[in-house]
Amino acid sequence: MNIQTITPEELHAMDPDTRILVDIRSENDYALDTIPGAIRIPRNELIAIRPDGASAVPDTPSPSNAAGSDKNSAQSDSSELNRQASVQSDAASKAPRLPRDRKIVVFCMSGFLSREPVEKLIAAGYDAVLLDGGYGNWLLHQMQKDIGNEEKREQAEKSLRKRFKHEIMGKFVKAIVDYQLLQPNDHIAVCISGGKDSMLMAMCFRELKRRNKIPFEVTYLCMNPGYSDATLGMIRTNADILGIPLTIFETHIFDAVDNIPKSPCYICARMRRGYLYQKAKELGCNKIALGHHYDDVIETTLMSILYSGQVQTMMPKLHSIHFEGMELIRPLYLIREKDIKAWRDLNGLHFIRCACHFTDLCSLEDQGSEVSKRLEARELIAQLKKSTPAVEGNIFRSMDNVYLSAVTGYKDQSGTRHSFLDNY
Numbered sequence: 001m002n003i004q005t006i007t008p009e010e011l012h013a014m015d016p017d018t019r020i021l022v023d024i025r026s027e028n029d030y031a032l033d034t035i036p037g038a039i040r041i042p043r044n045e046l047i048a049i050r051p052d053g054a055s056a057v058p059d060t061p062s063p064s065n066a067a068g069s070d071k072n073s074a075q076s077d078s079s080e081l082n083r084q085a086s087v088q089s090d091a092a093s094k095a096p097r098l099p100r101d102r103k104i105v106v107f108c109m110s111g112f113l114s115r116e117p118v119e120k121l122i123a124a125g126y127d128a129v130l131l132d133g134g135y136g137n138w139l140l141h142q143m144q145k146d147i148g149n150e151e152k153r154e155q156a157e158k159s160l161r162k163r164f165k166h167e168i169m170g171k172f173v174k175a176i177v178d179y180q181l182l183q184p185n186d187h188i189a190v191c192i193s194g195g196k197d198s199m200l201m202a203m204c205f206r207e208l209k210r211r212n213k214i215p216f217e218v219t220y221l222c223m224n225p226g227y228s229d230a231t232l233g234m235i236r237t238n239a240d241i242l243g244i245p246l247t248i249f250e251t252h253i254f255d256a257v258d259n260i261p262k263s264p265c266y267i268c269a270r271m272r273r274g275y276l277y278q279k280a281k282e283l284g285c286n287k288i289a290l291g292h293h294y295d296d297v298i299e300t301t302l303m304s305i306l307y308s309g310q311v312q313t314m315m316p317k318l319h320s321i322h323f324e325g326m327e328l329i330r331p332l333y334l335i336r337e338k339d340i341k342a343w344r345d346l347n348g349l350h351f352i353r354c355a356c357h358f359t360d361l362c363s364l365e366d367q368g369s370e371v372s373k374r375l376e377a378r379e380l381i382a383q384l385k386k387s388t389p390a391v392e393g394n395i396f397r398s399m400d401n402v403y404l405s406a407v408t409g410y411k412d413q414s415g416t417r418h419s420f421l422d423n424y
Contacts, residue, residue: 277326
């Protein structure tokens with residue numbers, strides 16, 4: 001079927017009274033940010049629409065359901081798919097129908113998951129079109145208006161020195177000092193994925209460099225593992241807005257892991273790290289810096305117990321096994337994710353989330369187990385916090401308070417297993 005697409009520029013030129021914007025991304029993604037005036041209709045409900053146009057649509061086109069323009073963050077296309085095969089007939093008969101006298105503009109994150117819903121709408125007699133590049137491309141179009149905006153960059157820098165002096169910069173410096181992450185004359189490859197965490201880390205390193213307390217060099221390294229043009233454009237645009245000079249190199253990791261049936265996220269992460277080590281070493285760096293934060297640490301600690309049957313955590317620094325002389329450091333180790341989000345939102349910044357091919361497909365093929373396990377751990381911690389407010393800090397500190405005399409067994413650095421019976 002020949003499907004018509006419209007660009008963000010064409011969408012902007014349209015009379016709002018002549019079209020309906022339909023966001024098919026997840027409820028969480030929609031709540032965080034969407035195109036102003038868009039309504040949310042789950043993808044499965046558009047696919048199940050009948051030729052007469054009836055469908056169960058809980059999010060009806062009304063002013064109260066239209067999203068405003070002050071929401072934040074660029075989202076990955078993790079569309080919500082209801083596992084039910086069909087909608088109850090009585091609910092469908094009562095559900096409101098999309099107007100046939102307006103153009104229906106459907107969008108997901110990248111455009112990949114919008115095609116089938118548009119085909120179904122056209123088959124049902126609607127004037128439906130696909131937004132070229134999805135929400136990501138629309139957001140990129142909006143972001144490019146801020147390129148060269150010195151005031152926005154200065155505000156982002158100033159907020160680290162003032163508003164987030166303690167919550168972010170103070171904890172950034174504390175992690176570097178407490179865990180001895182930075183030594184004089186180090187050359188750090190600050191690894192930029194394009195998300196909020198790595199972009200903030202780059203800003204913190206630049207602020208630390210400005211203070212000139214420790215002599216060190218920094219390279220802002222960005223690997224393109226196969227991003228879409230819109231995603232890569234968003235990374236470049238944010239770097240321009242924030243004044244971060246990127247060194248970008250190409251790989252084909254996404255294509256390589258596309259057909260891996262099990263643990264694609266784990267294999268992708270290992271491959272990405274290997275390429276980052278290799279490129280950083282070529283550029284004369286002796287360390288790579290990753291943007292994992294405090295919340296990542298406690299979630300990983302809990303996941304290792306619940307899903308792997310072992311006690312281990314995400315370390316603040318590691319020696320590379322395969323790249324001699326290289327180290328990995330995590331300078332955001334003590335920084336809370338809520339403070340990173342607050343910095344992002346205060347400065348009106350938009351960053352990508354995971355933008356791989358697998359993210360587009362995991363909901364369709366029920367393969368998102370690795371992502372869902374982290375979400376389960378996050379939700380469990382949030383639930384426990386209601387009755388035990390100190391639970392996050394307790395999980396974090398537990399890795400500093402391991403009593404070997406109170407465990408039945410452990411492995412040393414060489415991997416040799418020891419039992420409490422050895423010295424009983």
